[in-house]
Structures are given as C-alpha cells and as structure tokens.
Amino acid sequence: MKSTEARRAFSQIKGGGGVVGQGIEVKDLVVERGKREVLRGITCTVPTGQVTGLLGPSGSGKTTLIRAIVGVQIVKSGSVTVFGEPAGSAELRRTVGYVTQAPSVYADLTVRENVRYFAALYGLGAPEAERAIDDVGLKEAAGQLVGNLSGGQRSRASLACALIGTPRLLVLDEPTVGLDPLLRADLWAKFHALAKAGTTLLVSSHVMDEAGRCDRLLLIREGRLIGDDTPAAIRERAGTDDLEEAFLRRIREQVTA
Amino acid sequence: MILLATTQRILRQLRHDRRTVALLIVVPVLLLALIYFMYDGAGNTFDRIALTMLGIFPFVIMFLVTSIAMLRERTTGTLERLLTTPMGKLDLLFGYGLAFSLAAAVQGVVATGAAYWLLGLTTMGSAGLVVVVAVLNAVLGVALGLFCSAFARTEFQAVQFLPVVVVPQILLCGLFVPREQMAGWLEAISNALPLTYAVDALLQVGQFAEPTSEMWWDLVIVAGAAVVALVLAAATLRRRTA
Numbered sequence A: 001m002k003s004t005e006a007r008r009a010f011s012q013i014k015g016g017g018g019v020v021g022q023g024i025e026v027k028d029l030v031v032e033r034g035k036r037e038v039l040r041g042i043t044c045t046v047p048t049g050q051v052t053g054l055l056g057p058s059g060s061g062k063t064t065l066i067r068a069i070v071g072v073q074i075v076k077s078g079s080v081t082v083f084g085e086p087a088g089s090a091e092l093r094r095t096v097g098y099v100t101q102a103p104s105v106y107a108d109l110t111v112r113e114n115v116r117y118f119a120a121l122y123g124l125g126a127p128e129a130e131r132a133i134d135d136v137g138l139k140e141a142a143g144q145l146v147g148n149l150s151g152g153q154r155s156r157a158s159l160a161c162a163l164i165g166t167p168r169l170l171v172l173d174e175p176t177v178g179l180d181p182l183l184r185a186d187l188w189a190k191f192h193a194l195a196k197a198g199t200t201l202l203v204s205s206h207v208m209d210e211a212g213r214c215d216r217l218l219l220i221r222e223g224r225l226i227g228d229d230t231p232a233a234i235r236e237r238a239g240t241d242d243l244e245e246a247f248l249r250r251i252r253e254q255v256t257a
Numbered sequence B: 001m002i003l004l005a006t007t008q009r010i011l012r013q014l015r016h017d018r019r020t021v022a023l024l025i026v027v028p029v030l031l032l033a034l035i036y037f038m039y040d041g042a043g044n045t046f047d048r049i050a051l052t053m054l055g056i057f058p059f060v061i062m063f064l065v066t067s068i069a070m071l072r073e074r075t076t077g078t079l080e081r082l083l084t085t086p087m088g089k090l091d092l093l094f095g096y097g098l099a100f101s102l103a104a105a106v107q108g109v110v111a112t113g114a115a116y117w118l119l120g121l122t123t124m125g126s127a128g129l130v131v132v133v134a135v136l137n138a139v140l141g142v143a144l145g146l147f148c149s150a151f152a153r154t155e156f157q158a159v160q161f162l163p164v165v166v167v168p169q170i171l172l173c174g175l176f177v178p179r180e181q182m183a184g185w186l187e188a189i190s191n192a193l194p195l196t197y198a199v200d201a202l203l204q205v206g207q208f209a210e211p212t213s214e215m216w217w218d219l220v221i222v223a224g225a226a227v228v229a230l231v232l233a234a235a236t237l238r239r240r241t242a
C-alpha cells in the first residue's frame, strides 16, 4: 500500500514538472495463440496522463496486447509492467480499469445492478455507481435490463463498470464502436478530461478519424509495432495530413523494407 | 465483502429469471407426485425412493445450473473481466456455492414439505435433517459443476458432463440395486462416489429416530467431497488464458 502511495506521489511530481512518466512498459513481448505467433516481439511504452491510441487492422493483435497488459493473456516471452509492477499483479487489479471489446456485463441484470456489483468489487457504494452511470449517459436506462439495451448502450454499460473507482490506468478495447458521432465526441472529451486529471489511457481503435484525437499513437500490424509517435509526427514523417494515408504509407514502407 | 456482493449478484440474476425460479421450485414437487402415483399401494417403496430423490434433485439441478452459469461467465467475457478486478478466485467460487445453496434450501424446504404433508412420506428421523442433507447435496452439485465447467468450452460439452459425472453416481448410489447386491468392483466404485454417502445418510434418517453416527460420517464425507471439488475448481480457474 505504502509503495503505491509513494509511486503515485512520484509520478505526480514528474507529471507536474512536465516530464511524462511511463505507465506501461512492454519489452520484447511474444504471444502465441492457437499455435500462431500473434505478437512477434513488441517493445513499446505508454506515457502516464495521456491518451495513447492503439491502432491496427483487424486481427493485428490489439486485443491480444491489451489482454497482456491487464494480465489475462498467457505470454510466451518478454515482459509487461504497469506502473513498475508486473502486469496482472494483485496490486494492479485495484488500479487498472478494463473495457473488453465485446461488452462484458451481465445481460440478465439491470445497468444499475451491474455497475453497483462492480463498484462493490472495489469496496465502493451506490453513489460511485450512479456517477459512473451518469458519466456514460445511461441515467435514463439505469433500471433497464442490459439484455434489452441497444448495442451502443450495452458497450456504455460495460464502460461504466470500468470507470468505477477512478482507475489510474484505463484500458479500453474499441470503446466507441457502434456509437453515434455525438456520443463519441462526448466520450473522447471524457477521456481527455480523465487524462488531464492524471489517468493514463490506452484506447484501441481501427477507426482512423479517432487516431487524431490521441496524444500518442501505437501502430501495430501483424503482431509487430510499426509506429510509435504523436499523430503530428506521424503525419509529418509520411508527408500527408491524412492519418489513414500516413498509416497506409507506413505499412507499404514496412512491406518493401 | 466481495463474496457477499457476488452471492447477491448471482441471486439477483436468478430473481430476474422468474421462469427458472418457478421451475426450480415446482419441478421436484411434480416429480415426487409422479413417484407417489407410480408406487401407489407398493408398501413403503415410495418412502425409500422419495427420500432418495429428495437428495438427488438438488444435486442434479444445482450441478446443471452451475455448469451453465459458469460457462456463461466464460463465454460472455465477464469471467475475464472479473479476474482483472480485486476479486479473488474463492470469492467467485464460494459466491456461487452460497447463492445456489440458498436457492437449494428454498427448493429443499418446499420439496420436503410437499413430500411429508401432501404425499404422506414417513421417516423415523426428522424432516429437518432431510433438508440439511438436501442442501449439502446442492453444495456438492455446485462444487462439481464449478470444477467441470473448467473443462467445457461450449454449452454442448457442459451438458455432456451430466451423463459423465452425475448419472453414474445415481445409478450406483443404491437407488436401483441395493449396494450389498452389487458385484464387488461395482460396490468399490460406488464407495468412491460422494452421492452414495448422501443417499445413505437419507436412508439413515428414514430408519432411525435419532441421528446415527453413520449418518454424521456420511455428511462429513459429502462435505469433504464438496470442499475437494471446490479446491480443484479454484486450481483449474486460471487468471491467464491462451
């Protein structure tokens, strides 16, 4: 407990000084799934207090990398540390919020019952649950069974469960899929507000127009990291303002190299 | 705290599913009534079979319900999600154990009450002990269900564990053929199956006015088997998966 406090204070000092600390450090990570190498030696870092985007085509290994970061993926070699602790350690489970790609909430419970249950897992009560429900704009639907919600509402219910307890690291696997532009803008504003307050966010997406909203981008393709930079730097290096085009050029570079 | 929250959550899920609750309560009573009419006028055969059934119902039903519930946690991703929270594995396993034992207690009281007062079941021992054995059997069913669900990837596989794990125990528990009349090797297998002891405990309640030491030993064995199954379930529940 003490050491967490110390580290928190430490990273705050660093954040306050304008120097960004490392929230996540991934070293030479190799993951095999179903006898195939899905991550082939990924090394990257995710800075604290920023929104980092994890971009890549479908099947490139985004979810697998995220699973390794939250500590539920069996890894073949390499290491993942979060705030200096090995990924998935007991201490981290209090400080990491995780939104799975497919909403992981109980369909046979109401939104409120779901969020209150997750609040209870962190020793928190009803007020925190209500706040999280409000944060994702589900106040009106709070009494509805999750099984009867629309797809977008359901993924927001899942998001609400992860916002509980103001985690230091929020890992979101395609949280804005199926949401209308207005809600998406709302959520991205929320993400940036959280980052400003010191939360570290890692958000995966394969929608390129979301990439521009990130402070930093990790590009992966076929289990390899092919870019790790700010959106501006990636645009500049590719010589185009269009991030999608920049990403495509980076892939072509990689293929010909 | 997390344990109780989990128990509450599972009971809430059950409560939203009214039809399952109704089936859980009504079906054992209907089956007992069926047995009553089947053995009408066959002396005390009804007493023996109904008593055994009061132990078998909660075991089978809770085994099935638990296997499916746990498989759902796995396939909907809620299990993966829970394992990234401060929840301990035992919070989850005991949460299921507690929630479904409570459900089994309600079921047991209704079924036992119906058997004694509507269908005229008579035993030397007390009806309260019958309910105790029924609840313990439910715990055994839950524990085995939790353990077996680790080996099922699909609903079809989960359902197949019923004939593999449950049916042999019913066949060899002494309900169909008295255990003394079985071939030696069958009796040896029967001796290794926990349901055998649960059924023996019930028959002890049927025969003796006071709880016998054999009955207490039976209960200890059933409880021990449930604990072993829970420990195995905890050991097979992995935070990290492929």
Ligand SMILES: Nc1ncnc2c1ncn2[C@@H]1O[C@H](COP(=O)(O)OP(=O)(O)OP(=O)(O)O)[C@@H](O)[C@H]1O
Residues within 6 Å of the ligand: A033, A034, A038, A056, A057, A058, A059, A060, A061, A062, A063, A064, A065, A101, A206, B242
């Ligand atoms: N359980 C599994 N067993 C075997 N292979 C898997 C499993 N899950 C994923 N894979 C494979 O691992 C690779 C990476 O999958 P992953 O889910 O990480 O991709 P992704 O980048 O998240 O894709 P998407 O954008 O479609 O969600 C894919 O080729 C996929 O087929």
Ligand SMILES: [Mg+2]
Residues within 6 Å of the ligand: A062, A063, A064, A101, A173
């Ligand atoms: Mg994915």
